[in-house]
Amino acid sequence: PGALLDQYDAGSGRSFGAELAARIEEGRWRLGASYAFARSQVRPRGEVYRRARYDAPHTFKALAQTGAGRWSLSLTTTVRSGFPVTVPVARYAGGDPLDGEPTLYLYRPAVNNGRLPVYARLDLAVGYAFGLFGLDWDAGVQAYNLLNRRNTVGQRFVPDAPAVTPVNVDGLPILPMINLKARW
Numbered sequence: 212p213g214a215l216l217d218q219y220d221a222g223s224g225r226s227f228g229a230e231l232a233a234r235i236e237e238g239r240w241r242l243g244a245s246y247a248f249a250r251s252q253v254r255p256r257g258e259v260y261r262r263a264r265y266d267a268p269h270t271f272k273a274l275a276q277t278g279a280g281r282w283s284l285s286l287t288t289t290v291r292s293g294f295p296v297t298v299p300v301a302r303y304a305g306g307d308p309l310d311g312e313p314t315l316y317l318y319r320p321a322v323n324n325g326r327l328p329v330y331a332r333l334d335l336a337v338g339y340a341f342g343l344f345g346l347d348w349d350a351g352v353q354a355y356n357l358l359n360r361r362n363t364v365g366q367r368f369v370p371d372a373p374a375v376t377p378v379n380v381d382g383l384p385i386l387p388m389i390n391l392k393a394r395w
Contacts, residue, residue: 214244243274262295262323267330283338284393294370296366300324302375315370327366333357346393355386 217352228249235242247270251263270291277284299317338351356362365380 220255220297222253222258224251224253225260226251226263239277239279241274241276243272245272246270257298257313261321264295264323266295266323270340281340283336285336287336288332289332289334290329290331293330293363295323296325296327297322298325298366298377299368299370299375300371301324305350317368317370317375325366330362330364332362333362346395349390349392349394351390353388355388356383358386 226249228247230245230247230249232245233243250264250267250268251266251271252260253263254260270289272290273288275286297319299319300321301318302315303318304315323343332355334353334355335357336347336351336353341348341350361381361384363379364382365378367378369376369378
């Protein structure tokens, strides 16, 4: 535990925001949409406030659900600002001139000074309810990221190219999931 506590850096944080949501239910349909504006900041001891790791100022979500008999169907979408990323502003070389190739370093004077691209995802879920062996069963198939959009979830920088080159770390492609749940 002591080694873990040594890694903790004391500081403070603050956040604020507002959300606007609407929901309509008509017959078998349920539709919903929400927009949120939120900011999240952290301040390590002795520093000024800066963007927190998961600061996403704008988030839009929408939902459409319906059902008929034992079947259910839902479609959801999420579009939000990309998370902050620390972007280098310069590159320099250091090392012993007798060692040959110098070691390249990236200069990053500010933490979380950039932002990843917009994140967008569309999800689909289909479910079926039935009874078997005296139990109530729910079977379902879900597809996360239905459009197979490779969202950028991280970014690293290559210092040894002719110019500092960002390399995007892509998120998961379409992710199918099958579930089966029983209740008594």
